[in-house]
């Protein structure tokens with residue numbers, strides 16, 4: 001069990017690594033097309049997954065997800081702001 005601070009630091013580091021080495025047209029954990037992309041690590045990380053892997057990844061640890069959007073045309077946006085789908089994390 002991680003403390004919140006340690007988890008925050010872990011997320012920051014992992015967020016930087018993850019984004020750099022993944023094709024935007026594949027889920028980060030398998031070869032399927034991504035279905036959802038998220039802004040996480042308090043907004044510093046961008047990740048994209050198929051539905052199953054998003055569930056798995058987000059349940060593993062506290063990911064500090066601030067935004068979640070449906071992927072457009074099977075490819076994650078270069079920048080999360082380029083994806084104009086509604087933010088599914090917004091509670092209004």
Ligand SMILES: [Zn+2]
Pocket residue numbers: 027028029030031032049050051052053
């Ligand atoms: Zn997957």
